[in-house]
Amino acid sequence: MRGKRVTARGLLIAATCVVSLLGACALAWWQWTRFSSASGTWQNLGYVLQWPLFGLFPAFMVWRVRRLKQRERTEVRAEPAATPVKPVAPVVVHEDDDELTAYNRYLAELNAKDQA
Structure with a gap:
């Protein structure tokens, strides 16, 4: 992380990732209470497992985009002349x-x- 600056855009992206994870965990908890109730079904349990994955998706995309940009930068530097x-x-x-x-x-x- 040497030479990296904290920018407003970076903070906004991090906040979006955290909010999406917290919201998805809240929805997973809600589905767990539905599953635990008398009218709960196995579908509710499936949603319990699915919501955290939805919450982690923005963080995964940030990681993936950064990795692709880093790979692109190293390929440009290491590109042979012909x-x-x-x-x-x-x-x-x-x-x-x-x-x-x-x-x-x-x-x-x-x-x-x-x-x-």
């Missing part, structure tokens, strides 16, 4: 099967476009 071009595979001609030959030519064209 990437080698793969040679194009030759088209195999099948004398007895015109459809297969045409399909192989089509695949070779797609590969050439992809390499360009």
Whole structure:
């Protein structure tokens, strides 16, 4: 965390994550009381397990976005000057099967476009 500054945006994101987790835990508790009551069903127990996952999702997304940005920064720094071009595979001609030959030519064209 060296060199990281605390910004208003960062605090807002952290507060959103905490509020979503607390709200989801409150909803899980409510579903637990519904499950424990006489009219409770197994569906309520499923919601008890599901709500905390919903509450953790914003924190997971923040972690995932930060990780992707960090990976992108390291790839930009480590990018080589020139990437080698793969040679194009030759088209195999099948004398007895015109459809297969045409399909192989089509695949070779797609590969050439992809390499360009």
